[in-house]
Amino acid sequence: MLQNRIDDQLTISRENIREAEGIFLKHLKRVGLKQTGQRSAILRTFLETREHLSIDELHRLVKKTDPRIGFTTVYRTLKLLAGCGLASEVAFHDGIARYEHQYNRRNHHHMVCTECGASVEFFSEKVGEIEQEIGHKHHYVTTRHTFQIYGVCEDCRNENGRNEDSRSDDGRKKSNGRRIV
Numbered sequence: 001m002l003q004n005r006i007d008d009q010l011t012i013s014r015e016n017i018r019e020a021e022g023i024f025l026k027h028l029k030r031v032g033l034k035q036t037g038q039r040s041a042i043l044r045t046f047l048e049t050r051e052h053l054s055i056d057e058l059h060r061l062v063k064k065t066d067p068r069i070g071f072t073t074v075y076r077t078l079k080l081l082a083g084c085g086l087a088s089e090v091a092f093h094d095g096i097a098r099y100e101h102q103y104n105r106r107n108h109h110h111m112v113c114t115e116c117g118a119s120v121e122f123f124s125e126k127v128g129e130i131e132q133e134i135g136h137k138h139h140y141v142t143t144r145h146t147f148q149i150y151g152v153c154e155d156c157r158n159e160n161g162r163n164e165d166s167r168s169d170d171g172r173k174k175s176n177g178r179r180i181v
């Protein structure tokens with residue numbers, strides 16, 4: 001199941017893509033690799049997709065652009081993208097590694113339904129404040145944290161309770177990301 005996510009910007013501009021490509025290129029040079037057509041196709045597809053993607057899902061998408069791109073290339077490219085901060089791994093309920101692009105994105109957290117795997121992205125200043133506070137208290141300079149909420153979504157609760165249509169009142173389909181603040 002694709003995991004929807006929210007972004008500050010709904011689409012990514014050409015300029016943004018060029019900038020991200022620049023970051024990637026620098027990183028490739030640093031680790032002694034060359035930019036290839038396949039690697040940049042993977043990056044572009046990844047940036048244009050607003051979902052939390054497993055390697056498999058991204059592979060399926062990039063094959064539409066270039067059927068010759070193999071699974072291993074996608075896997076390695078994602079690792080490289082993570083290495084330069086353009087991608088990060090998100091762990092949901094099923095143990096499958098998913099990736100989301102971090103280019104121009106605000107730090108956010110996820111809430112995951114343990115029944116169907118739907119996820120919600122949310123921003124919370126409070127979590128960041130706690131990080132600062134604890135760090136300060138113990139004389140650490142903090143760099144990051146992980147925080148994830150697990151639960152059962154409304155649709156799954158409705159399904160379990162009564163055998164009704166799995167959509168909720170507003171017609172929202174399962175797995176749609178929602179913004180909560």
Ligand SMILES: [Zn+2]
Nearest residue numbers: 005100110121
């Ligand atoms: Zn996310």
Ligand SMILES: [Zn+2]
Nearest residue numbers: 113116153156
């Ligand atoms: Zn659910």
